[in-house]
Amino acid sequence: MxxxxxxxxxxxxxxxxxxxxxxxxxxxxxxGSQPLRVIAxxxxxxxxxxxxxxxxxxxHNLVIYQVHKRGVVEYEAQCSRVLxxxxxxxxxYTAKTLYSDTGELIVExxxxxxxxxxxxxxKKVADRLTETMEDGKTMDYAEVSNTFVRLADxxxxxxxxxxxxxxxxxxxxxxPAPILVISEKDMYxxxxxxxxxxxxxxxxxxxxxAGEPKAKRPKHNTDNKEPIPDxxxxxxxxxxxxxxxxxxxxxxxxxxxxxDQTSSEIVRTMLRMSEITTPSTAPFxxxxxxxxxxxxxxxxxNISKQVLDQYLTLLADDPLEFVGKSGDSGGGMYVIxxxxxxxxxxxxxxxxVVQERFGSRCAxxxxxxxxxxxxxxxxxxxxxxxxxxxxxxxxxxMLSGNFISLQEIPKTPDHAPSRTFYLYTVNILSAARMLxxxxxxxxxxxxxxxxxxxxxxxxxxxxxQRVEAIIASMQATGAEDAQLQxxxxxxxxxxxxxxxxxxxxxNKSAS
Amino acid sequence: MAGNKGRGRAAYTFNIEAVGFxxxxxxxxxxxxxxxxxxxxxxxxxxxxxxxxxxxxxxxxQELRETMKRMPYYIETPEEKQDWRRxxxxxMPRKKCKKGPKSEKAKDTGKGTSLTNTADVLKKIExxxxxGDGEKSDEENxxxxxxxxxxxxxDEEEDDDAAEQEEYDEEEQEEENDYINSYFEDGDDFGxxxxxxxxxxxx
Numbered sequence: 001m002x003x004x005x006x007x008x009x010x011x012x013x014x015x016x017x018x019x020x021x022x023x024x025x026x027x028x029x030x031x032g033s034q035p036l037r038v039i040a041x042x043x044x045x046x047x048x049x050x051x052x053x054x055x056x057x058x059x060h061n062l063v064i065y066q067v068h069k070r071g072v073v074e075y076e077a078q079c080s081r082v083l084x085x086x087x088x089x090x091x092x093y094t095a096k097t098l099y100s101d102t103g104e105l106i107v108e109x110x111x112x113x114x115x116x117x118x119x120x121x122x123k124k125v126a127d128r129l130t131e132t133m134e135d136g137k138t139m140d141y142a143e144v145s146n147t148f149v150r151l152a153d154x155x156x157x158x159x160x161x162x163x164x165x166x167x168x169x170x171x172x173x174x175x176p177a178p179i180l181v182i183s184e185k186d187m188y189x190x191x192x193x194x195x196x197x198x199x200x201x202x203x204x205x206x207x208x209x210a211g212e213p214k215a216k217r218p219k220h221n222t223d224n225k226e227p228i229p230d231x232x233x234x235x236x237x238x239x240x241x242x243x244x245x246x247x248x249x250x251x252x253x254x255x256x257x258x259x260d261q262t263s264s265e266i267v268r269t270m271l272r273m274s275e276i277t278t279p280s281t282a283p284f285x286x287x288x289x290x291x292x293x294x295x296x297x298x299x300x301x302n303i304s305k306q307v308l309d310q311y312l313t314l315l316a317d318d319p320l321e322f323v324g325k326s327g328d329s330g331g332g333m334y335v336i337x338x339x340x341x342x343x344x345x346x347x348x349x350x351x352x353v354v355q356e357r358f359g360s361r362c363a364x365x366x367x368x369x370x371x372x373x374x375x376x377x378x379x380x381x382x383x384x385x386x387x388x389x390x391x392x393x394x395x396x397x398m399l400s401g402n403f404i405s406l407q408e409i410p411k412t413p414d415h416a417p418s419r420t421f422y423l424y425t426v427n428i429l430s431a432a433r434m435l436x437x438x439x440x441x442x443x444x445x446x447x448x449x450x451x452x453x454x455x456x457x458x459x460x461x462x463x464x465q466r467v468e469a470i471i472a473s474m475q476a477t478g479a480e481d482a483q484l485q486x487x488x489x490x491x492x493x494x495x496x497x498x499x500x501x502x503x504x505x506x507n508k509s510a511s
Numbered sequence: 512m513a514g515n516k517g518r519g520r521a522a523y524t525f526n527i528e529a530v531g532f533x534x535x536x537x538x539x540x541x542x543x544x545x546x547x548x549x550x551x552x553x554x555x556x557x558x559x560x561x562x563x564x565x566x567x568x569x570x571x572x573q574e575l576r577e578t579m580k581r582m583p584y585y586i587e588t589p590e591e592k593q594d595w596r597r598x599x600x601x602x603m604p605r606k607k608c609k610k611g612p613k614s615e616k617a618k619d620t621g622k623g624t625s626l627t628n629t630a631d632v633l634k635k636i637e638x639x640x641x642x643g644d645g646e647k648s649d650e651e652n653x654x655x656x657x658x659x660x661x662x663x664x665x666d667e668e669e670d671d672d673a674a675e676q677e678e679y680d681e682e683e684q685e686e687e688n689d690y691i692n693s694y695f696e697d698g699d700d701f702g703x704x705x706x707x708x709x710x711x712x713x714x
Contacts, residue, residue, distance in 0.1 A: 016579040018586045049589065056584045089571040093564060112578060356557055 001029055001079045004441040009082040011447045016085065017056055020045065024053040028063060028077035035072050060114035061160075061236060065177055073177045084239055086443065091242050095156065102147040105129065107156070107237055115160050115234040118148060122195050130199030139199040152188045155276065158238040159187050191230045244280045248272075251341050254348075255315075255322060262303065263311050267323065269296050270336055283339040289330025305331075320344055346432050353435060354403055361386060362394045366403065366426070374407060374423040395424060402434050 001009075006029055014022040027043050028034065034042075040050045054075060057063035063077050088111050096104035105125045110116060122144045129139040151157045161180035248271045256264035273296055274285035294308050303311075312334055315323040322341045327333035347370065355363035365384050369375055375383070381391045398404045409421040454461070559565075579585060595603055 015576060017584055019588045020586045021584075049586075052586055056586065059584065088575060089568040092571055093568050096567075108575075112575070112582060113584075356554060357552070359554060 002437055002440075004437055004444060005079060005083065006030060008440050008444040008447075009079055011444055012082060012085050015447075017053075020049050021053045021056050024050055025057055025062065025077055025082070028075060029079045029082070033066070033074040033076040035074050039075070067177050067179065071176045083440070087239075087242075090246075091237065091239070094242060094245060095151075098156075099147055099151065102129065102144055103151060106144070106148055106151060110157060110235060110237045115236050117230050117232075117234055118145075118191065118193060119195060119230055121235065122148060123197075123199075126197070126199030128199075141195040141197045141199075145193070145195055149190050152190050152235075155188055155238055155241045157235050158241075159189070160234040160236050162232060162234070191233055193229050240280050244275070247338070247342065248275075250345055251322065251336070251338075254341070254345060258318075258320065259314070262301070263315055265298065265301060266293065266308065266311055267315070267336065269293060269298065270323075270334065272296075274336070284324065284335040284337045287326045287333040287335050290332045290334065291330050293334070294331075343428070347428060350403070350426075350428070350431055350435065354398065357401070358394065358397055361390070362398060365391065365394055366398065369404060369424050370426050370428075374425045376421065376423055380424060399424075403431050405430070 006026060009029055010022055010026045013025045023043055023045065024039060027039060036050065040047045054063060058065065062081050063075050065073050065075050067073055091111065092104055092108050095107035102125065105128055106121055109121050109124055122141050125144050126139045126141050133139065161182035163178045164181045252264050252268045255267045270288055270293060273288055278285045290309055290312060294305055312332060316325040316334065321337055324335050324337050325332060326335050351363060351367060354366045365380060368384050380395065381388045384391060395404065404424050405427055407423045407425050409423060411419045
């Protein structure tokens with residue numbers, strides 16, 4: 001893990017879970033797999049704290065444990081999973097677009113809590129939805145359950161590995177840590193629950209305070225009496241499926257930009273048909289016949305079979321090679337070349353970054369080197385039709401930015417510089433990795449900057465919050481306009497401007 | 512290697528044409544210091560993507576940050592070790608939920624009554640510190656609290672400044688403790704969730 005990634009992980013853990021979890025998490029990311037005592041000793045924290053922190057991290061799938069020989073349990077942190085925390089808002093927004101508010105809240109609860117049982121999720125989401133509904137209306141558990149089942153069917157949520165049900169004939173000593181199992185076919189199996197009930201609205205505060213001590217005890221008793229029907233079956237959000245969805249979205253929008261709306265719809269249909277049948281890391285989707293695609297097109301699209309065939313041929317012949325033809329049966333078998341499509345998208349991103357940073361002439365040189373693979377200095381000047389001095393300058397700028405690299409080809413075994421060819425080339429993978437690393441670094445910088453700005457202006461923020469609270473309470477009690485005006489003037493104009501700038505900067509750094 | 516120093520100074524060891532400079536051309540200036548930390552860029556960055564979706568995600572993000580801080584998974588920093596003998600008794604926060612199992616508490620009260628001698632207390636503390644285990648230091652703190660009433664002598668461990676700073680920290684901590692206490696009273700789910708997973712993870 002690079003330094004920038006570790007720094008970003010540290011900032012994320014600190015913001016979401018606090019100092020102690022951050023310390024333990026970063027230590028594990030840096031040093032790899034370690035047992036409990038060594039962690040406590042190296043970080044200098046008490047065993048108690050370490051246990052609590054590890055529980056939190058394991059609950060959120062950020063740390064895994066393994067039993068090694070002699071019964072030692074070792075804990076390992078997953079840096080890439082910590083970085084996924086950056087994408088939580090995007091996952092939740094995707095769920096909202098696909099399954100509306102209910103789906104959004106289900107995914108949000110699962111992400112906030114790491115793992116939950118289905119009954120717990122359904123209850124919490126129903127309560128939250130009831131809060132937002134009008135008075136008198138409540139959210140039924142059945143509706144939330146239905147959305148949950150749909151999410152499980154489309155693989156957006158999956159079951160966590162579970163403790164295997166052992167036959168109790170073996171009375172040997174218990175292992176220090178359970179070995180959790182997971183089977184492919186059971187991963188999306190929803191347990192048969194009959195969750196009957198409605199969401200509860202949280203009552204107003206005075207009822208709450210008086211009724212609470214009494215209500216707490218009977219509620220606790222009823223919880224104990226009814227056994228949780230799906231005890232031990234925990235669910236988590238399936239991040240890979242969300243990534244697959246993002247990938248599909250990117251491909252579809254690329255096709256829409258390059259060609260037209262109809263072709264993007266065709267590609268979207270093809271991707272939707274292969275959602276569940278194709279594993280997420282496959283180089284291309286399963287072949288789909290033109291007839292199948294025609295049948296699965298969305299209802300609103302009235303294009304005839306010939307038009308569809310023409311579009312498919314056009315897509316297959318396109319130099320970008322997003323779609324390929326793999327056979328002729330069934331009116332033509334077509335596949336989507338996933339790896340090629342993603343490669344082209346990455347290359348396009350690199351080109352656009354070069355253009356924005358160095359200018360369009362540099363971009364021309366970059367595209368040239370990409371196309372011709374290896375070029376000498378002289379050839380670059382000739383092909384790009386740019387004067388030698390400027391071409392040299394631009395090449396060196398890109399070289400120091402690590403977008404372009406040099407390949408040495410010696411003529412003689414002693415690698416003498418005067419008798420060696422130096423060729424410019426673009427190594428796409430390494431350039432893409434460099435760009436990603438740069439992005440992580442900028443995010444870390446932005447988070448630091450946001451924290452700094454918030455700290456500097458803490459006093460002002462608190463003051464404005466207080467004023468808002470006062471205004472709200474006064475409006476509730478029906479104050480006069482003049483009084484409201486007076487209170488608003490408590491914040492002077494320059495302070496107000498400062499607040500505006502601060503809000504804008506913070507929002508910019510946050511987005 | 513050293514022989515050519517006088518004569519071959521003007522010649523390069525490689526073909527200068529290949530790098531791109533013509534013969535006899537003026538070479539660029541020698542760089543004397545590292546490039547500036549925030550160099551001026553010729554091209555300004557593209558504006559951020561803004562739209563309904565992005566606005567919603569921004570609001571979500573800020574909400575998530577706030578919500579995470581209130582969840583039971585957010586572990587606050589523990590309060591610093593105080594020397595309770597130097598502070599008025601009412602400063603000590605009354606912990607409603609004791610850390611550690613009940614057996615520890617029973618052991619504590621037992622030890623508290625038996626160790627009435629200050630010398631014994633100090634010796635015990637030294638022993639425990641040598642062992643250097645975090646759990647024991649918690650115990651030892653509780654021991655100190657218990658036997659504080661009995662021991663009158665002070666130790667030269669803390670300075671006045673440190674005590675004042677700790678007082679201030681402790682005030683903050685005490686406020687936070689109150690908040691946490693009331694939160695614990697409200698939360699039904701706190702015990703259930705974390706206990707389940709503690710069974711899986713600890714040994």
